[in-house]
Amino acid sequence: MSNECGERDNRESPDIESRASSLEDLPYVIFLRESIVARGTLLEIIPSAKHAFDNDPSTPLVIFNNQTGRFIDLDLNGSESEVTQRYRPQTSFDARRQAPGATKSSALGKEVTLLPRHWDWLSEQPGGASVALRKLVDQARKASVEVDQTRRAREASHRFMTAMAGDKPGFEEADRALFAGDLQRFKLEIARWPDDIRRHLEQISAAGFSSTSGQTAPLSNDSD
Numbered sequence: 001m002s003n004e005c006g007e008r009d010n011r012e013s014p015d016i017e018s019r020a021s022s023l024e025d026l027p028y029v030i031f032l033r034e035s036i037v038a039r040g041t042l043l044e045i046i047p048s049a050k051h052a053f054d055n056d057p058s059t060p061l062v063i064f065n066n067q068t069g070r071f072i073d074l075d076l077n078g079s080e081s082e083v084t085q086r087y088r089p090q091t092s093f094d095a096r097r098q099a100p101g102a103t104k105s106s107a108l109g110k111e112v113t114l115l116p117r118h119w120d121w122l123s124e125q126p127g128g129a130s131v132a133l134r135k136l137v138d139q140a141r142k143a144s145v146e147v148d149q150t151r152r153a154r155e156a157s158h159r160f161m162t163a164m165a166g167d168k169p170g171f172e173e174a175d176r177a178l179f180a181g182d183l184q185r186f187k188l189e190i191a192r193w194p195d196d197i198r199r200h201l202e203q204i205s206a207a208g209f210s211s212t213s214g215q216t217a218p219l220s221n222d223s224d
Helices: 042-055 080-086 093-097 116-123 128-165 171-180 183-190 195-209
Strands: 027-032 035-041 061-065
Touching: 027 042, 027 195, 035 042, 035 195, 042 061, 042 080, 061 128, 116 128, 128 171, 128 195, 171 183, 183 195
Parallel strands: none
Antiparallel strands: 027 035, 027 061
16 A cells, blocks of 8 residues: 655554564554544554455555554455455564563673773672663663653654644644644644644644643654
8 A cells, every 4th residue: 555645754664573672562543634544553444455455446545553643555466365364463572572581570691881980880889780781771771761651752743643634734843842842832823724633743742742831841853
């Protein structure tokens, strides 16, 4: 299935071999022109996509990954069961790449290059360098969770709105408001957009405006 929305770089190919998690667990939405046809996991939306495709193979059907905002190409040729089987994950990527007997909590040895002063400091920490490094990584991960969540939500929203509303009035203003964390301005600019596009955009962008005050620190727009 092909579509004309956005740039080729904004597409995803649902290839389970290159996923760190099963596609079956990722949320998707199907748009037919400006209306939502179905929501759900990839396997849940395939019947609706297949039905629309069989009715008219040239129909402007667009399927988005809600987590990334990218649209995907599905091969909808064949029967519904054949299409379903084509995209049914057999074994998760994580399970295949994991060493025999290893678990997600198992320690893995990899090379780390640091300056002498860094090694001196680490050697003085309780538990040694390995324990200190793990603590530092965990602290950094916790500290960046909200910022990372906000960035991902804004980038996904930017990709979706570029594909589905790039020609709508107020698009550029809404995009600037999105990355500035200006929720009030953002909602004002998208208020006149088609209902399904607006509501879906509000849903996937919510984490981009996660501050209790409705205003978050601006993040640069460097998404592709």
